[in-house]
Amino acid sequence: MVLLSDIKGQSNAVRYLSNSLSSGRIAGSYLFSGPVGVGRALCAKAFVMELVCPGRSSSGAACGRCPACRRVSALEHPDLTWIKPEKNRAVRIEEIRKVKDVLGLKPYEAPVSACVIEDAHMMTPQASNALLKVLEEPPGCSLLILITNKKELLLPTVISRCAEVRFHALPACCVRDIIMERSGAGEESAYFLARFSQGSPGRALEMIEAGVEERKDELMALAGDIGREKNSSCMNWDTESRDRLIEDLEMLIMFFRDVALGKEGLAEMALDKGIVGTDMYRFFSEYSIEKIYGTVERLINMKLALAGNVNPKLVAQALPGAIK
Numbered sequence: 001m002v003l004l005s006d007i008k009g010q011s012n013a014v015r016y017l018s019n020s021l022s023s024g025r026i027a028g029s030y031l032f033s034g035p036v037g038v039g040r041a042l043c044a045k046a047f048v049m050e051l052v053c054p055g056r057s058s059s060g061a062a063c064g065r066c067p068a069c070r071r072v073s074a075l076e077h078p079d080l081t082w083i084k085p086e087k088n089r090a091v092r093i094e095e096i097r098k099v100k101d102v103l104g105l106k107p108y109e110a111p112v113s114a115c116v117i118e119d120a121h122m123m124t125p126q127a128s129n130a131l132l133k134v135l136e137e138p139p140g141c142s143l144l145i146l147i148t149n150k151k152e153l154l155l156p157t158v159i160s161r162c163a164e165v166r167f168h169a170l171p172a173c174c175v176r177d178i179i180m181e182r183s184g185a186g187e188e189s190a191y192f193l194a195r196f197s198q199g200s201p202g203r204a205l206e207m208i209e210a211g212v213e214e215r216k217d218e219l220m221a222l223a224g225d226i227g228r229e230k231n232s233s234c235m236n237w238d239t240e241s242r243d244r245l246i247e248d249l250e251m252l253i254m255f256f257r258d259v260a261l262g263k264e265g266l267a268e269m270a271l272d273k274g275i276v277g278t279d280m281y282r283f284f285s286e287y288s289i290e291k292i293y294g295t296v297e298r299l300i301n302m303k304l305a306l307a308g309n310v311n312p313k314l315v316a317q318a319l320p321g322a323i324k
Contacts (some may be wrong), residue, residue: 005018010039010167013039017047019103021061026204028288029146029161030136030143031120031164032044032057037204038169044116052079052112053066062247079113081099083116091127093126099115103142112142117145121149121150122149132155137158176190176194187246188273212247229324253303263285
């Protein structure tokens with residue numbers, strides 16, 4: 001069970017919410033903005049827990065032990081509605097109407113009726129307009145928290161009616177410690193994942209479950225075969241999945257960036273320290289610095305093309321030529 005005081009790396013957000021609780025100045029609606037996997041949803045759950053806990057301290061801290069706290073932690077509290085759309089699925093107007101109905105009811109047992117909407121930027125235009133009506137005339141004793149990593153996709157009028165709480169990527173050392181604590185990964189592996197996840201412990205832990213380190217080993221072997229022209233089959237990339245290709249490109253960009261640092265005499269600044277000194281690292285270090293930078297530029301352009309909905313199959317076909 002996570003309390004506000006347990007949230008790591010988000011001191012400004014935690015301080016703001018804790019001060020709101022201790023002063024009693026709670027806004028009717030909040031916007032939790034920032035990258036994926038940095039604690040936004042955990043913070044929302046902890047904030048609601050501290051609002052509904054009947055035994056919270058004078059500073060506003062929840063006890064973390066009572067039935068109310070346990071039910072919020074399990075997302076089973078009768079006064080909490082939590083909406084989390086499936087990946088790439090829109091939040092529809094029917095769900096927002098449900099939010100309006102729930103928030104309009106008198107709370108069963110808590111001081112407020114609370115609703116949390118993850119990926120709020122996935123609302124349809126109709127859902128956004130319906131939510132705007134809720135924000136314009138908020139029901140009494142209600143709390144609404146929107147969570148997004150793409151604030152720019154929300155209506156400006158929705159944003160303006162929420163108290164924004166900004167979250168940021170965590171320092172690599174903080175993410176490394178979280179990974180080691182929660183997964184048992186070694187320090188070198190945790191440090192690589194901390195850098196590769198771009199300061200997102202949630203994303204890093206998902207990567208461990210998805211076997212990203214095993215994929216890294218496959219990727220380096222494949223890149224080495226392509227560079228050495230070991231066999232003609234290497235000219236075909238081994239995946240055409242958009243998400244997998246983006247991850248592959250990110251790892252390759254990181255690798256060639258580290259090779260470039262080594263060429264410039266800055267190997268100690270490598271993001272993936274475990275790769276420095278390997279056969280792969282030494283092989284690509286034979287490339288000229290201009291060729292390495294050119295490779296990085298091509299890989300970045302491919303990643304941007306994928307983000308712009310270019311056919312993944314075309315990228316997969318072109319990828320071997322980008323690193324050869």
